[in-house]
Amino acid sequence: MTEIKRTTTLPQTVITQLDQLSENEPVTFDLSSLGVIAVTGEDRVKFLQGQVTADVAKLTPEYAQLAAFCNPQGRIQSLFYLLSDNQQIWLLLPTDILPQTLTALAKYAVFYQCELVDVSDQFQVLGVFNSNRPNDSLSFTLPFDQQRHYCLVSHQEASKRLANTTTGDSASWEMMDIRAGVASLTTTTVGQFLPHNLGLPELDAVNFNKGCYTGQEVVARMHYKGKLKSHLRLLRAASDEVPAPLTELVDEQDKKIGEVVCSCNIDGHLELLALCKDTIENVRKIRCKSEKASILTLSSFENSNI
Secondary structure (H helix, E strand, O other), X not given: OOOOOOOOOOOHHHHHHOOOOOOOOOEEEEOOOEEEEEEEOOOHHHHHHOOEOOOHHHOOOOEOEEEEEEOOXXXXXXXXXXXXXXXXXXXXXXXXXXXXXHHHHHHHHOOOOOEEEXXXXXXXXXXXXXXXXXXXXXXXXXXXXXXXXXXXXXXXXXXXXXXXXXXXXXXXXXXXXXXXXXXXXXXXXXXOOOHHHHOOHHHXXXXXXXXXXXXXXXXXXXXXXXXXXXXXXXXXXXXXXXXXXXXXXXXXXXXXXXXXXXXXXXXXEEEEEEEEXXXXXXXXXXXXXOOOXXXXXXXXXOOOOO
């Protein structure tokens, strides 16, 4: 797995919200909005290898692996992290798209010796920032951010840690994802984007050498022969808005130049990821398509590979 080393810089509003974090103080995040699907059985790797964009054979117990599950047209049905302890594999994903992801994958799983189960009632997902990888047996570092880690713990253990450590809310974690160029999907955006639209190859979430998987032909053709004229961009504004996914971005003439993928607002500081036409670089005033929308500013991802 390729390691993309970088350092996370939290927005000032986030730092304030987390009580002016000291440089070495770990912060624990309640990520209970994420659910967990367990994949067990001797064919678990073979099964997932034929369904997701990442190389499942290269999973390690140390790192979380971002991956997508696409439909035959190459459109992303689900976006999740793969976690493995060499005995089973877990899919970490938003609870609102978990049921349909489980149903869709289960249609293919019947041809393999493996089982998919929603085990969200057994685990609570915690995020840990500003520390080395925790000593838990189920803790996984983000390969593009060595300071952030996912931990799968019991609900009782989660309550204990959240009560005895410096904590942050899920919005702060989401803001860090957005700054790293890591998009999230909702039921609204399922089936809307190709992996390239969300910068997944640059995040090492697509492997072009591992062989076939659902939607692979379309994804590979886009990679080797396509000429993308739109890319994922990070935009910011001082605003109380929280634009919904697929909200249009427009220029001075009110012409569409992009659409929102996901957004987050903390204390009047808006950051969003949007799929934008490359011509956006020449637009003087970018805003969401609404009468009172604030002017958005293009920014650079903290992950320099995107």
